[in-house]
Amino acid sequence: MSDPKMIAPQHPADAAPLLRREFALAAGHGAVRRATLRLSALGVVEAWVNGIRSSDELLAPGWTSYEWRVRLIEHDVTHAVAERTTIGLRIGNGWYRGFLGFTGRRAVYGAERAALAELEVVFADGFVQRVVTDGSWRAGTGEVRADDLYNGQTIDARFRDQAWSRPGFDDSDWDGVAVVEFDTAMLVARTSPPVRVVGERAVERVWTSPSGRTLIDFGQNLVGVIRARVSGPDGTEIVLRHAEVLEDGELGVRPLRAAQATDRFILSGGDDVFEPTLTFHGFRYAEVSGWPGELDPAALTAVVVATDIPVIGTFACSDPDLVQLHRNVEWGMRGNFLSVPTDCPQRDERLGWTGDLAVFAPTAAFLGDVESFLADWLVDAELERRATPEQTVPVVVPNVMKHLDTGFPEPGATAIWGDAAVWVPWALWRAYGREQTLRDAYPLMTAHVRSVAAVLSPSGLWDQGFQFGDWLDPDAPADDPGKAKTPAEVVATASAFRTASMMVDAARVLDRPDDEAEFAALRDRIGAAFREHYVDDGRVRGDSETGYALAIAFELVEGEDRRRAGERLAELVRASGHAIRTGFAGTPFILDALTSTGHLDDAYGLLLRREMPSWLYPVTMGATTIWERWDSMLPDGSINPGEMTSFNHYAFGAVADWMHRTIGGLAPLEAGYRRFLVSPQPGGGITWAETTLDTPHGRAAVRWSTTGETLQVQITVPDGTEAVLRLPGRADEVVGAGIHHLEAEGAER
Structure with a gap:
């Protein structure tokens, strides 16, 4: 038996291709002991064996750097094979052949969608039968008439006939298949979790907009599709348009840019159920047109889709707005961790921007077990790096930008964005x-x-080349998000220092003494240059919150300079009325910088501000995910006029890391939480908080509450680990496994 081939219909159409092969199980070898279906695709593939779906995963095999690797997935289909067996495949465009990026290009990776399959059947006597994709398969089309990740899916129930995926179907009028050139050495085993349905939400409200359109609200900005149960006349077309927000009482579609985000369902005349599986949308609201008769809200269900990442961390506290903020972070991560970590899930972009992940990785690693998901992404980061002209980390991974005419050349080494190559694996460690x-x-x-x-320049500064800098500084113009108060060279040099510092530690962990010495010398050179050129009596070049936050949090200033920098940072924060004045670079670190320099009250003031710009302003506006801009929606309910406006971007949600460590009081002291710090720092009127984390050793938990000036703390320490307790008015104390109850004085703030 030959190896499986990538195959495609001889005559491709817009409709999603169906491929089938019917065969008889080998006789005389006893019962089937195991049947395994292996799948891959240029595009995305769904499979059935004798009419039974091979798995509940979606959008398989997912998005990778297709130039070098394509995932091979395995499904156990022992329960589905029979004496006569049919393998059926449906191929969608996915990331491979659909629209991708923001230039209007499609088929970026290739012109043909194709699939590869191998069914291996092991019998009781050890005999193995293999059926593979080859030139003998047949090709047709079914109810999926069009599919695209950005634009949506069209399903015509009049073409629905599950008989095609079962034995006995007459495929004589189907087309033949062509073998597509493909190097099977590119196939790699899937190590990242699959994409699946991870939840559902019911309609919360149905109403008529000012223009007379029917709108529905699911109460949560989410990523997925809508399932519809409907009966109506044959040929009736129902159209669902999706969007994250409303504007002037209508669906707010401008932020989607060119993405149509529209599904079309055509009725068979009977009882139909529609649930797109070859697309996804970022939405809370939908506009429904063409529905036969009165719309019953129970007929529509939002189906939440994401990479199936186990939840391992939780946070709760007495402030309901902070609880909502944390929930927004969770939903933002869920929606954007779909096959790859993306910047946004709704508009014509949805790319793996490295800067977003660089700053969010510690939060992600607390909320979910993201190790295999992000480790897989890092493989593509290295492959893409090798392919860049200067052998530098690209700003998106997979790097589709190299295929698009964006007018934006590969920038070479970049701070924060390129630093994801170090910051992400260090966060995982x-x-x-x-x-x-x-x-x-x-x-x-x-x-x-x-x-x-x-x-670096001869002085040791990173003051040359392109930089994003403190991207999305709230004072930047709507049409120029890179125009920040903080000089880009300050951000870049500080980031380079942090990266070199991490590399010293990484080389030490891996016992690379020569590398450790090299990176230590680099760290010291950058640090000395930063202090010489950018620090003057505690004042940091640019005199901005981001500059001080990075200098303090990255430990670039010490002693009296650190104290003065902390005082100046607090002074600036107070002068702004505790308004956010930082972008991508400064936001993840400003609360730590304030806290570590003795300005915890100002950190809480910054976190708890509710006026724009702030973390809680979106909460007051009804946000259920983290926004891309501090003012993605203006106080009057209008959408930010900038072309780049998303309501589901997780980068600013990096604040949850500080919430876990400082409010919740749970932070690692050694890798993997073998030794961790319990040091809740109450403030902001919060009277209790609870944080849990399923560490590699078991569940760690901290719960505290205040009564007057007494802080009561309960901690859970997993077996094989120890915790260092650092509570007000008490000396540090080390405790081992078990549940511990403690009290401390002087906690009221």
């Missing part, structure tokens, strides 16, 4: 403590830090 993950990423990490070293 700190969270999970698995040395192999760090070791696997080490070539990428070292390549990046050396690419940074190569572009």
Whole structure:
């Protein structure tokens, strides 16, 4: 038996191709002991064996750097095979052949969608029968008449006939297939979790808009599709348009840019159920047109789709707005961690921007077990790095930008965005403590830090080349999000120092003494240059909140300079009325900088402000995910006029990391939480908080409450670990496994 081939219909159409092969199980070998279906695709593939779906996963095999690797997935289909067996495949455009990026291009990776399959049947006597995709398969089309990740899916129930995926179907009028050239050496085993349905939400409200359109609200900005149960006349077309927000009482579709985000369902005349499986949308609201008769809200269900990442961390406290903020972070991560970590899930973009992930990785690693998901993404980051002209980490991974005429050349080494190559694997090491993950990423990490070293000026500063800087500074014009108060070279040099510092620690963990010495010298050179050129008596060049936050949080200033920098940072924060004045670079670190320099009250003031711009302003506006801009929606309910406006961007949700460690009081002291710190720091009128984390050793938990000036704390320490307690008015105390109850005085704030 030959190896499986990538196959496609001989005559491709707009409709999603169906491929089938019917065969007889080999006789005389006893019962089937195991049947395994292996699948891959240029595009996305769904499979059935004798009419039974092979798995509940969606959009398989997912998005990878298709130039070098395509995932091969396995499904156990032992329960589905029979004496006569049919394998059926449906192929969608997915990321491979659909619209991708923001230039209107489609079929970026290739012109043909194709699939590969191998069914391996093992019998009781050990005999193995294999059925593979080859030139003998047949091709047709079914009810999916069009599909695209950005534009949506069209399903015509009049073409629905599940008989095609079962034995006995007459496929004589179907088309033949063509073998598509494909190097099977590119196939790699899937190590990242699959995409699945992870939840559902019912309609909360149905109403008529001012223009007479029927709108529905699911009460939560989410990523997925809408399932519809409907009966009506044959040929009736129902149209569902999706959007995240409303504007002037109508569906707010301008932020989607070119993405149509529209599904079309055509009725068969009987009882129909529609649920798109070859697309996804970012939405809370939908506009429904063409519905036969009165719309019953129970007929529509939002189906939530995401990479199936186990939830491991929780947070709650006495402030309901902070609880909502944290919930918004969770939903933002869920929606954007779909096959790859993306910047947004709704408009004509949905790309793996590295800067967003660089700052969010510690939060992600607390909320979910993201190690295999992000480790897989790091493989593509290294492959894409090798392919860039300067061997530098691209700003999106997979790097579709190299295929698009964006007018934006590959920028070379970049701070924060490129630093994801180091910051992400280091966050995984700190969270999970698995040395192999760090070791696997080490070539990428070292390549990046050396690419940074190569572009430093003779003074040791990173003051040359393109930088995003403090992207989306709230004072930047709507049409120029990179115009920040903080000089880009300050951001870049500070980030380079942090990266080099992490690399010193990574080399030490992996026992690379020569690398450790190299990176220590680089760290010291950058640090000395930063202090010489950018720090004057505690004042940091640019005199901005981001500049001080980075200098303090990255430990670039010490002693009296650190104290003065902390005082100046607090002074600026108070002068602004505790308004956010930081972008991508400064926001994840400003609360730590305030806290560590003795300004906890100002940190809480910044966190708890409810006026624009602030973390809680979107909450007051009804947000259920984190916004891309501090003012994605203006106080009057209008959408920010900028072309780039998303209501589901997780980067500013990096604040949850501080919430876990400072409000919740749970932070790692050693990789994998083998030793962790319990040090809740109450403030802002919060009277209790609870944080839990399923560490590699078991569940760690901290719950505290205040009564007057007494702080009561209960902690859970997993077996094989120890906790360092740091509570007000008490000396540090080390405790082992078990549940511990403690009290401390002087907690009221």
